[in-house]
Amino acid sequence: MKLTSTLIFSFFCILSTSTIFSHKLKKETIGFTVVEGKIFLKKSGTTAQNGSLEISISGEKYPDSKRRNKAIFRKDNTISQNSKTIDEKSFVVMEADISAEEKRFLREIYSIALNKSFLTGWDFNKPVKTYAEESKLGWKGVTVTNGHITELYFPADVNLKGIIPRSIVALRYLESFSITENANLFGQLPQEMGQLLNLKYLQISYTGVTGLVPDFVNCQALKKVLLNNNKLDSLPANFKAVTAKVVVNLSNNSFNELDSVLPAMENIPENNAKSKRSTNEKSTDLRGASFSSTIVPSSECIPIIGEIVVDKCKTNVRATPSSQTIKPGSATSISLTSSVPGTIFKWEVVSNGASGALAGTGNTITQILTKTGAAAGLVVYTVTPILGTCPGRPINVVINVELLYTNSVKSGSFVRNNCGAGGTAIAVTYTVPANTYFSSSSQAEADTLAQNDVDTKGQNYANTTGTCSYLFGNNPKGDFFTNETCGGNQEPEVVSYNVQANTYFAATQEEADQLAQDDVYANGQAYANSQGGCTPIR
Structure with a gap:
């Protein structure tokens, strides 16, 4: 529900309490997330001439100078008693966020939402605010009351793919929780839901959740539990105490025989017993949700709400460990055992952001998993114990593939x-x-x-x-040459022309030597003509 109102301070009250707010309620002692900003009183035309101050902030009510909804208005600058107008820098809004534990649940839900664009306003750098349909402001699907989450609603548009986080236990003030038509939601419902003592309305319908219905016996405020059209298959032992005073719809699940823990006809609320709506009717608004009851005549004693069962097979399965966190490319190592001899195990798989997980049978789950997305991967093995041809209650083994x-x-x-x-x-x-x-x-x-x-x-x-x-270098090569430019009465000088070793290189020694010899032949005479002398003949 959206809260809208104004904050009214008596002008004289502001003067008398300014010291309290400026000294006693410091940031360090308040401990809230602080959103500091100017309140432009002059621009809004608000003055102190009439002896009162009217301020509208964030659509919340803050009468007088009291602390409400974990928000504090602190006086920063002294206001002159002769002033006709409040200075626009006079107040600082100190605005609290929900607790870190509650916000963690929202982060984990956000991480499994495939259609994050539907969750408008979800900015984890800002305080969580109630969504207002008219203004489109706030966190869509979230209602906050007195600094705590009280309502959550996730329709099909969100497309959740994963397991409802166990951190839901932190939502101690939650009154209404609804997830409808999110077919990619899987795994068991968190048993921690049974610790939400303020929960009044619960709807998780048309999803892939499996296993045991949470124990709501301590949820004294509970009015409706709509868990129809899922894959739930078993109930807690004391579910009778819940159904005796709560409207329940468990139709179209995986139950396969009547559960003796259900209450007698006279224990069902009158409005429940009279309901004859279709078991296939969908509910989208939790508070106005329809429910279904298929009641047998009182002479048959046992009423049925939905299709409720107990386990037919007295067998079980234990996974060791029950969950694992592995690196991409590493193998799972899960051992499956039972206290009932002759039990075999079969598992199905749901993967999100990981590959390599396969359905199978056996006593161990050893499979190499690889991360396929930019985020951490998640694999859930739903393991069913089977005794003969009779299946027992399945369990979920959760494997987290690290984000690396x-x-x-x-x-x-x-x-x-x-x-x-x-x-x-x-x-x-x-x-x-x-x-x-x-x-x-x-x-x-x-x-x-x-x-x-x-x-x-x-x-x-x-x-x-x-x-x-x-490469081979040549051996030394050389020869003698005489100067051919001398005259007839001159004796030419004999000179030596030499090619040093390793002057030429080739793939073979012979080729290298030949290159050196060719140099001698080509240049020796010219060298002698230029360098050799001529001696006169006497």
């Missing part, structure tokens, strides 16, 4: 440094493939781990797998 960051491809180029004399190394590339290293902290850390691998192992990889190209 994986490295991108990293590589480096390296050459062998052990080729030896005459060898020339050919460069090789050392590569660390993507998804080799993981980090729960950041992408940068995963990439750093991969780069460290390249830096520390790359050279050894090159020395081990790289190739060397060996």
